[in-house]
Amino acid sequence: MSERQRYLRYRTISATVMLETVGKSLDRIKKADKASDADLAATLGKESKDSAERYRKGIGDMGLVSFLRGCAAWDGRFANDVLAKIGMKLVPLDAAEVSDRTAASALTKLLLEMSIALEDGKIDERELASMKGEIEAAGRCIDGMRHRLSVRAA
Numbered sequence: 001m002s003e004r005q006r007y008l009r010y011r012t013i014s015a016t017v018m019l020e021t022v023g024k025s026l027d028r029i030k031k032a033d034k035a036s037d038a039d040l041a042a043t044l045g046k047e048s049k050d051s052a053e054r055y056r057k058g059i060g061d062m063g064l065v066s067f068l069r070g071c072a073a074w075d076g077r078f079a080n081d082v083l084a085k086i087g088m089k090l091v092p093l094d095a096a097e098v099s100d101r102t103a104a105s106a107l108t109k110l111l112l113e114m115s116i117a118l119e120d121g122k123i124d125e126r127e128l129a130s131m132k133g134e135i136e137a138a139g140r141c142i143d144g145m146r147h148r149l150s151v152r153a154a
Helices: 015-032 037-043 049-056 064-084 100-120 125-130 132-153
Strands: none
Touching (some): 037 049, 037 064, 100 125, 125 132
């Protein structure tokens, strides 16, 4: 399936796509962290590097405990690509504690980039990709504000 698939609520995602997506995330983590399959396996609570290698290649079905250990260790880097397939994302409950001023700046920067991109009436894929940093920064700030709201509500 194409990486450009659009999210449709309640659509079926094949197990193959889910496994391949988690595998790609693990492969990126391995490269970025200069880790070995043994390192990945240890983080996921597995004794054998072969398990991590199978997961990374998208040919091994990971159990719930290993998946949650991966989420705890690598948060969105690990889980968000696969969770996006079902319209969700992983955000730590103590998401970015940022000042209100920093949040306002991040949101304003994103709005500026969007405004420039919208001069022709729409934001194309290239423009959207170029805004990734601003989108992520604004998202972290919004997640932090959501956390503040949930703490106050409790």
